[in-house]
Amino acid sequence: MPNNEAYLQMYRRMLAIRLFEERVNDLYTRALMPGLAHLYIGEEAVAVGVCEALRKDDYITSTHRGHGHCLAKGASPDLMFAELLGKKAGYCKGKGGSMHIADPETGNLGANAIVGGSAALATGAAYSSKYLNQGRVVVCFFGEGALGQGVLYESMNLAQLWKLPVVYVCENNLYNEYTHFTETTAGEIVARPAAFGIQSATVDGQNVRAVYDVGSKLVDRARKGEGPAFVLANTYRFRGHHVGDISRDYYRTKQEEQRWMEERDPIKILGAYLTGDHIVEQAELDRVQDGLAAEMDRAMQWAIDAPYPAVEEVGEDVYA
């Protein structure tokens, strides 16, 4: 059971993601950001709940909607903003961008812009951990859309056969881009990992405490060598598929969005728990928010001011 300080830490992490993402949207609206970005707003509890259960040297893989995973695993907002803006100081020297942030320091094997593209990679990292006796666990984050990719099943089969320490975390935010997941997903989601003998669990992805509980249990189990696991986290993205996805009426209603934002906001939910139980006062949460907002503003401005890589660098890093 985590203590209150741990919950406060999760609150901070979730809020950091929220504030980071709001600024990403801002950068886009102000035409400062090259390309697009896929915001994690609304889904913060999944990344934070799971990553709090990890050691620093544990690995994660992430997706096109990856900023939350990065931050939850401990990445610095300034280097992330820089990467999103294509600046030299970014995590990947500007070469990766929003969809490819990677960071060995925090065990981030990288975001992947191929849906399902990291399933086998994560499984391979778990293979290393087991082979090298490192006791590391790997978490593979993906959206429910990745359930459409065959390589996920190939990977789960292998992970279970070889009892690899990998936890597959399926973030079901209800939509594959603009299509409801029920139109693309037959049967029961958790029956799929179960068919391979993989331990699986469903969790309310808006409740970080619940995610943390399930996450720690399955991460510990994997670390002990008891094999892979699968978590279905039910969640919702509050914003568009990407920052440019503004008119969404044709695939989901405003009411649906409104309902999730009002009733199922993971930050509000944890906030209410913390203040309701008088673990912290609202004023303290407000201070946290102010502090984080200032930090994010600084980080963003630093990134805006940072230089682009020199054109000559384009040819570097192709081969090791």
Add this chain to the structure above:
Amino acid sequence: MPNNEAYLQMYRRMLAIRLFEERVNDLYTRALMPGLAHLYIGEEAVAVGVCEALRKDDYITSTHRGHGHCLAKGASPDLMFAELLGKKAGYCKGKGGSMHIADPETGNLGANAIVGGSAALATGAAYSSKYLNQGRVVVCFFGEGALGQGVLYESMNLAQLWKLPVVYVCENNLYNEYTHFTETTAGEIVARPAAFGIQSATVDGQNVRAVYDVGSKLVDRARKGEGPAFVLANTYRFRGHHVGDISRDYYRTKQEEQRWMEERDPIKILGAYLTGDHIVEQAELDRVQDGLAAEMDRAMQWAIDAPYPAVEEVGEDVYA
């Protein structure tokens, strides 16, 4: 319930496959056959039981171990032998060979040498049947090794979502080439289709009557528009992975082979049922055998004598 004539027909079909395959092995031993061939001996009840449940205009897809499927769906042994020898008179003008026999006449969409390679194709044919209201059912035959291929899961998901008339028939002959399937297959096989909501059944693949029963039920169900199905047929290949796989001790014992051949031979099992219940006399079965053997010898000799395609034909049929 099929009548006795139907069972006799199944007996004939199974025996035809057996006698065909023995001659294929012969051709190989006599160095008359180009390349290799994967014999279906021992597994005859699966193809025959399922195909007896099909209409002539229903489709099948097949595998590298495909001669049995072809014959069960009604192909002519002479044109098959010719194809196996690379002769112009063969089903594919000699261009396909053992692993690629295809025949629109009998609804054979083709054998596929990519393990799992026909899963999506079969599903696509079922899509046509439904779209064009043809009432055709498609049977996709594959070995349990194909459970390793992601595209099978992608296809099953789509088939179930769109309620397509396709029956996936998994022939579990215990081995992926030289590796026991338990080393490559986690969990329970039938849980995999079930995870997609697909109706599934397990059947003794050495008992053609049982296969036929399950097959007809699921084929009819598919034809009525009630969706795809999956049959796990437990079986065994009596011979090597291919005709050149002679020393098999390193992956399976002689005793295991012996046991299957003696106790679980599908032809003997049906023969015993037919004679045991006095539906036919052994003498009649012997006559059937002699007749088929003579037919197969003629077909084989015809193919041996048939000419190769002219070299100029190599450039034909690349584009329609």
Add this chain to the structure above:
Amino acid sequence: MHETTDTTDAPAVTVSRELTFGEAVKEAIAEEMRRDERVVLLGEDVAEAGTAFKVLTGLVQEFGPKRVVDTPISEAGFTGIGVGAAMTGMRPIVDIMFGDFLALVMDQLANQAAKIHYMSGGKWRVPLVVRATLGASRRSAAQHSQSLHAWPSHIPGLKVVVPSTPYDAKGLMKSAIRDDNPVVFFEDKMQYKVKGDVPSEEYTIPLGVAEVKREGRDITIVATSSMVQVAVGAARMLEAIGIDAEVVDPRTTWPLDEKTIVDSVKKTSRAIVVDEGYGRYGVASEIASVIAEGAFYNLDAPVTRVAAMHVPIPFSPPLEDATIPTEKAVFDTAKRLCGK
């Protein structure tokens, strides 16, 4: 410049309109869907969303969800379904969104679709169209920016279309849909908003016929897809310094109209090949070697390739911009080859 190889009877009066490249593609598909019930569209978000690039908006309204079908994110699966459906009476168009995802369907495309006709001795046919995109410079980074048309072009049994204008896109798409073979149709994502004349009367353009987009005497620039615009731009710049460039657009990389290309170079005696794929083992290499062999005795300078830089496409704008062929690069190369 748009003297096209129209295979339909020419109408008395041709009313021309401006359409965007995207609209032209959509119109071709819509016309063929009206004409032939067996034409259906499968892909991720092709229905209500009208594709991620909003190119097919409206089709589901006209043809219904039975013919414009949203799929799961299963490129290999639904491409294979397209192959099987094509074999059995349909004429599916499969949409794989970003051309980078071709990597997920190469088995269905190269081992299945391309070979089924041949392996079956001509008995089965696969009248399938696979729509894919190419082209960088959208700040989409390495996994969403590649131009992989060289891969399918390498495989016998496939045809590959790389249209450069709305007019060509429409006429070639109609031919691709009517073709009895698997055709991979590459659309440059950056071209979707580009406008061009498209007659309202029906026409098709045969696969395998190049077009001279601009006539010239001094040097031939063979260019594909959006690189045709780059070549035409470079030709304009060259005009200013007295070099008269001919721009040849093969329009399909297979069948490849070698004759038109080689004849042009025989006339001009110099050649540049511009393609947005990687130069190494790429489309530019094939066309360059066809020219170097076919026009050998007429060449006054080495055939030179201008193609994507040999790096995964970087995200950072200044870096990405450095990786793709520009008018300036083509201009400089032409100038050098012409000894000016």
Add this chain to the structure above:
Amino acid sequence: MHETTDTTDAPAVTVSRELTFGEAVKEAIAEEMRRDERVVLLGEDVAEAGTAFKVLTGLVQEFGPKRVVDTPISEAGFTGIGVGAAMTGMRPIVDIMFGDFLALVMDQLANQAAKIHYMSGGKWRVPLVVRATLGASRRSAAQHSQSLHAWPSHIPGLKVVVPSTPYDAKGLMKSAIRDDNPVVFFEDKMQYKVKGDVPSEEYTIPLGVAEVKREGRDITIVATSSMVQVAVGAARMLEAIGIDAEVVDPRTTWPLDEKTIVDSVKKTSRAIVVDEGYGRYGVASEIASVIAEGAFYNLDAPVTRVAAMHVPIPFSPPLEDATIPTEKAVFDTAKRLCGK
């Protein structure tokens, strides 16, 4: 003829033995596995069966099933596992049996392995070897006979090896395993039984260094993989009619040793490129255009490609035999180019 670029200190006495191509590959892998614990082998039937081609027999006995691992038939899955393992401290060798199955792993190879180093700004590395085969004429038909080395050669971030002799196979395999990048290693299935000298002392051959397999003055034949033998055979036939052919083996298609190739052609002034892949948009096209550009002012005849016929590989023996480059075809081409 075997003047190799040995990067290890030359031993005083070199004891040479005859090994088959297959044995040389196995010996390289075994030596590297002894040297480095992080080297593991993953693939279908690589353990007890020693691969479908029986090339790796014995390795599981020496290194155990923890390091020589049989996998399910999941090429994409276990290649991706290889990528992830390579990023995190291992040096896996992944075996995909028939090169045709590359079509199943192109996403893992081209979108993942090739790009991870670059996309991460150089932070992650992928020291992975993917073993694949190429080559027809085994009567295995269209889906088991292709030579698809052009595909990975097209992709920046990958290296591609196409060894032609047991000696080269061993030295190049050792370098591939030690390389910090993803390397695709193509073995010709028909070569496994071919014998050649292999010293018992350790040596490596750097990736990216071509070798002149036969010196000559009149024409350069650049050949890859088993086509080197075809080229050497043709060179012998040519000698009889007074044509002295030089045979150059690039050994790796990427990095490509353009200098050695071009220098040879500058000397001989004529060139043929022989490759068993499809000629169109293939390896031969790249090498031909490199020559046509680099040796332009020295060429006395067009660079000519001799490659696989543009058809899916047919099963029927007389048809299949017609599709692959032969000594006779190379001989005839050389004779024509030399004006004899």
